[in-house]
Amino acid sequence: MxxxxxxxxxxxxxxxxxxxxxxxxxxxxxxxxxxxxxxxxxxxxxxxxxxxxxxxxxxxxxxxxxxxxxxxxxxxxxxxxxxxxxxxxxxxxxxxxxxxxxxxxxxxxxxxxxxxxxxxxxxxxxxxxxxxxxxxxxxxxxxxxxxxxxxxxxxxxxxxxxxxxxxxxxxxxxxxxxxxxxxxxxxxxxxxxxxxxxxxxxxxxxxxxxxxxxxxxxxxxxxxxxxxxxxxxxxxxxxxxxxxxxxxxxxxxxxxxxxxxxxxxxxxxxxxxxxxxxxxxxxxxxxxxxxxxxxxxxxxxxxxxxxxxxxxEQPDIADVSDPVMEVPNGEICFDHVSFSYSGDKNKLCLKNINLKIASGETVGIIGGTGSAKSTLVQLIPRLYDVTEGTLTVGGIDVRNYDMKALRDAVSMVLQKNVLFSGTIKENLRWGSENATDEEMIHACRLAQADEFIRTFPDGYDTHIEQGGANVSGGQKQRICIARALLKKPKILILDDSTSAVDTRTDALIQEAFAKEIPNTTKLIIAQRISSVQNADKIIVLDNGRIESVGSHEELLASSHIYQEVYYSQVKGESDDAR
Ligand SMILES: Nc1ncnc2c1ncn2[C@@H]1O[C@H](COP(=O)(O)OP(=O)(O)O)[C@@H](O)[C@H]1O
Ligand SMILES: [Mg+2]
Missing domain, CATH: 1.20.1560.10 (ABC transporter type 1, transmembrane domain)
Known part of the structure; x- marks a missing residue:
């Protein structure tokens, strides 16, 4: 000692x-x-x-x-x-x-x-x-x-x-x-x-x-x-x-x-x-x-x-001796994956997840709070290691990658995201240190952030206070998305990252993603069905298990939970319209 x-x-x-x-x-x-x-x-x-x-x-x-x-x-x-x-x-x-x-x-x-x-x-x-x-x-x-x-x-x-x-x-x-x-x-x-x-x-x-x-x-x-x-x-x-x-x-x-x-x-x-x-x-x-x-x-x-x-304290996630330095593509495969925060197999948070996501696919994830949506996606950039089973990205077990290589390829906007004190530009550069102004503006356009940033008197040099106290929740989320995009990731994960963004802007972001980064695998966790309904497939999580997987139409026909969420939201909207 x-x-x-x-x-x-x-x-x-x-x-x-x-x-x-x-x-x-x-x-x-x-x-x-x-x-x-x-x-x-x-x-x-x-x-x-x-x-x-x-x-x-x-x-x-x-x-x-x-x-x-x-x-x-x-x-x-x-x-x-x-x-x-x-x-x-x-x-x-x-x-x-x-x-x-x-x-x-x-x-x-x-x-x-x-x-x-x-x-x-x-x-x-x-x-x-x-x-x-x-x-x-x-x-x-x-x-x-x-x-x-x-x-x-x-x-x-x-x-x-x-x-x-x-x-x-x-x-x-x-x-x-x-x-x-x-x-x-x-x-x-x-x-x-x-x-x-x-x-x-x-x-x-x-x-x-x-x-x-x-x-x-x-x-x-x-x-x-x-x-x-x-x-x-x-x-x-x-x-x-x-x-x-x-x-x-x-x-x-x-x-x-x-x-x-x-x-x-x-x-x-x-x-x-x-x-x-x-x-x-x-x-x-x-x-x-x-x-x-x-x-x-x-x-x-x-x-x-x-x-x-x-x-x-041993960092429990460490690089292997001969790590893979390059993530070949954005394919993700969960093979009998179980996970527990405490490592205790009797307190599993994710239970026997089997899932295959092809490179470039857009996948929506829906489920009640506590259904382990965040937990599921946190395994992909290896923020936590699986307790059982294997998780591969680009066909290679995530544990075999060089951590930096993996995390550069898998960009994640955390649910509890943070901006650091500094200018907007400085915050964006977290995504890519040497990003040019053009790259930054492009990323912000995709995230629908460029427009409001320009309305600030100091534009991209606007100072962000600690924790992003001087921007609105939706603005903060969009800056965080732009920051994640600057990494030019092979996999982009948005964990409830547009919850504070209005529906129209949300739709514009989805549209921009589909058009501008078609080859990036996109995982979108959302509360609103409208955020995921155009996805290639939607995963419904319930209490740490996959309840069903399918397209919007398929799920509407088959998944009980999905129907419930959908109709409650559609009804809510029509009530609003009235
Ligand atoms: N850091 C943590 N340590 C221990 N348990 C956690 C931690 N984060 C989440 N949990 C538990 O894991 C479960 C799933 O949480 P989470 O994945 O955040 O759900 P969701 O994102 O679907 O709302 C919850 O029961 C939660 O209490
Ligand atoms: Mg969550």
Whole structure:
């Protein structure tokens, strides 16, 4: 696990090493300074030797300056190293997420990925900064103070050794209790992020349904959960300091008691006992620092585990070793295909689909919501892999294609389509990076988007806001269709992509497709019969199964579901006309 993370230190190895090095120098100087001071007093001031005063005085100033410089440098190196480490870690995670299949993303949820890339990385960054600086400083300080104490009196100093196991047990118990709570708090963070993200993205819906109170209550609930967990965990962690102090003061008591006896017996000087106390204080300080580090590490351990989960998640859809680089044609064949989102064969979403679509055919897909229409077509560009059976495109199993080659040949307008912030042109170029203006205009003409784009003051350079908030639903759908067309795909899939487009424009789009891209296989999922009735064949899906396949006329004669949908819509239209 740590190997995965440490790889991210990358080009920041130098500051990562320099930080502990300078900190070590700083501590050494800090320990030397009292010695110089003692010499200055003993050999200089007490002896009245001006030369010695100057000599040790200058040395003292140099040591103090050097210690200060080292301290500042180590702070600087640690900051550079930890921010750089966090940057690399975030980048590695982000790149990983880009490789995720839809299944991988379903596994984490988008908001959890956001928390992991932000809050969790920040926690690890802080822990890293602490480890390369304070975690080096504290033990060195501890050891040198201990060594100094030993130089005075080994038996007295060994009292410290006795308390170490005791401290270890306390810290161990604290960490054992605190770790699961931290794990839970981070999960709640995911939920909080989800609420905030959902609310902010859907703020217009929230407002139009006057659901602000409800959203506030939901937020308060989760925020309260985090508050309670954090209070609980902080209470446990608060035991840390007092137990340290208890140990150290116990030591002091013992040292005073034993030391006093020794002074009386003439085995020790008062001065030695005084220095002993100085070292005890230094040891106390370093123990406090160490316990702080333990807290930080406990907290970041939860974060590290969550980050690691992202890093080790295997993209479940990967290229084969010798992939096919070219999709020969737009033929599609489902052979006994079953599919389940969870991979569980008892919870099949698509059941035993057998279907042959010739290259260049236009196929309509009709079915109620939840009948698995979207699921069926998502298998074709391999957004998900089939659970059972085989799916071939152009006669070759989709799993044997190079992913990019397949997805370039299969262009899909998702039901939940998105435009990105940027100009219309920039959005269109997602379809084809090097598309010329003519190609873009042509694609937009086919998608019946050219006309309305021209009415915008900035035309194709109109800025689209995040999520396409400043264009209408139907306009957005048409830009998305144009974007898909720019790929010049062999297979074009429209998943309910004209639902917000008026019937007449919809018909114009179908007409343009039939005329201009006759060789492209077209799969059109629609709610309106009018969108699919001219298709070569229409598939009626019901609850993950193909209920029937046929032309409009055939289905009207044979399919119960199709008849029902058709007559309800025809009746609706004639009602409208009245
Ligand atoms: N990402 C997903 N994870 C788990 N189940 C899903 C997912 N997407 C859809 N489903 C389920 O699969 C079924 C079919 O959904 P879908 O193909 O979207 O239907 P349609 O497009 O016909 O409305 C539904 O029961 C839905 O709950
Ligand atoms: Mg759907």
């Amino acid at each position: 740590l190997k995965n993370l440490l790889g991210c230190v990358g080009e920041y190895k130098r500051p990562s090493l320099l930080a502990p090095l300078t900190v070590t120098l700083e501590v050494i100087l800090e320990v030397i300074i009292p010695l110089l001071m003692a010499s200055l007093i003993d050999k200089g001031i007490s002896a009245g030797n001006m030369n010695q005063i100057l000599y040790y005085g200058i040395l003292l100033v140099i040591a103090a300056m050097a210690s200060l410089t080292c301290g500042a440098l180590s702070g600087n190196f640690a900051a550079v190293a930890s921010s750089g480490f966090a940057k690399n870690l975030r980048k590695k995670m982000f790149y990983r997420v880009q490789d995720f299949s839809f299944t991988n993303i379903d596994h984490f949820s988008a908001s959890s990925l956001v928390t992991r890339l932000t809050t969790d990385v920040t926690n690890v960054q802080m822990a890293y900064q602490m480890i390369i600086r304070i975690a080096v400083r504290a033990p060195i300080m501890l050891i040198s103070a201990f060594v100094m104490a030993c130089r005075i009196n080994v038996r007295l100093a060994s009292i410290f050794l006795a308390i170490i196991p005791f401290l270890g047990v306390i810290l161990g118990v604290i960490i054992k209790i605190a770790h699961p709570i931290f794990m839970r708090v981070f999960k709640t963070y995911d939920k909080l992020n989800n609420v905030v993200q959902e609310n902010v993205r859907g703020i217009r819906v929230v407002k139009s349904f006057v659901r602000e109170d409800f959203e506030e209550a939901k937020f308060k609930g989760i925020s309260g959960e985090i508050y309670r967990d954090f209070t609980k965990v902080e209470k446990i962690l608060a035991f840390n300091g007092p137990s340290m102090q208890f140990c150290v003061y116990t030591c002091m008591l013992l040292v005073s008691w034993i030391g006093a006896h020794r002074i009386v017996a003439g085995n020790m000087t008062t001065g030695e006992l005084t220095s002993m106390f100085t070292y005890i204080m230094q040891i106390l300080m370093s123990l406090m620092m160490l316990s702080m580090i333990f807290v930080m590490i406990t907290m970041s351990r939860a974060a590290i585990e969550r980050i690691n989960e992202v890093l080790v």
